[in-house]
Amino acid sequence: MNLTRLLNIEHPVVQAPMYGVTTPEMVTAASNTGCLGSLPLGDLPAEKCREIIRTTKQLSGRPFATNLFVNEVPELTIELREKYALTKLFIEGLAKQYDMEVALPGIDELEIGTYHDQIDAVLDSDCKIVSFTFGNLDKPAIRKFKSNNVVLIGTCTSVAEAVLLEQSGIDVICVQGIEAGGHRGAFGSDYIPQIGGLSLLAQVSGTVKVPLIYAGGIYNAKTFQAAKALGAQAVQVGSMLIGSAESALKDFEKQRLTTVKETDIVLTRSFSGRYARGIKNFFTESLDNSDYILPYPYQNKLTGELRKLAKARANVDFVSIWLGQSITGYSRRSTSEILTGLINEIGNV
């Protein structure tokens, strides 16, 4: 199966969905460059999904993918309530020490939905490509998307996950190497496979038959060629776009990118409860290996207000800046210019 034809794109490059960073303008720029733009819906309520899809459609005349988080939500037990209360107190206290006075939400104030709430918003908006991460869609969801002729792209971080995706009829698999920026797409959240991109892609392409997209550390022609040689038909790029003009990162966050060192880039559960790769800071150092990490999405919801305040105050010690292991220069140029540069380089190899 030819992937560029299936996805109706000119170049074998996917702009990674990056919740919190990707804007409708980034998706539009990627699509207009002949790549696949991807709009992340994260944990947005259905109405917000409709709104942001509408905005993107108005800007972009081209098709783009929407992206879902398909995690399960752990049951709210008494133990979890107790741990939530303790974690809330700990984080509020930590923030206070650094002049970040913030009242985090109580557990009963949280609004926690699931991707099931978002499916109709995607289908009603006539989005024909849906990618997803944090597990697999359930059978009814797969049936619903398929009966609406939606192309499904699942994310794997191990061969076993790839096999499960293929067996359940997912059309395309995005193979996420351990070097990738942002959250791990692993099916579980406590244990994550930590398989490097070379090993993972080579083994997945030797095991499944569906077309593969590779994500993790791609930023130039050589890394693209490596992914191609190992069996990927396309690549998905995230980190190389986080400094772009269309990125939602604030100026102080883009500034932080300019001094990032390889030892600053870690896997952390501190902000969301799921492992994600990004820049370590006071918050990650204080929380990782502590007892104050709740399962996703509770930790994520709990820390949301703190991250918002830190962004507003330009406090680099309490924001989550996700990025991968390839330190790329993080150009501030437009998404189109960055992607065109990559495409031209690929063409010249």
Ligand SMILES: Cc1cc2nc3c(=O)[nH]c(=O)nc-3n(C[C@H](O)[C@H](O)[C@H](O)COP(=O)(O)O)c2cc1C
């Ligand atoms: C800031 C950031 C946010 C991300 N958010 C998402 C997301 O919402 N959904 C998703 O499927 N992947 C997300 N990812 C992971 C990317 O899809 C992709 O796997 C990764 O960016 C590839 O590695 P690279 O950053 O080295 O290019 C995110 C990555 C980054 C850097």
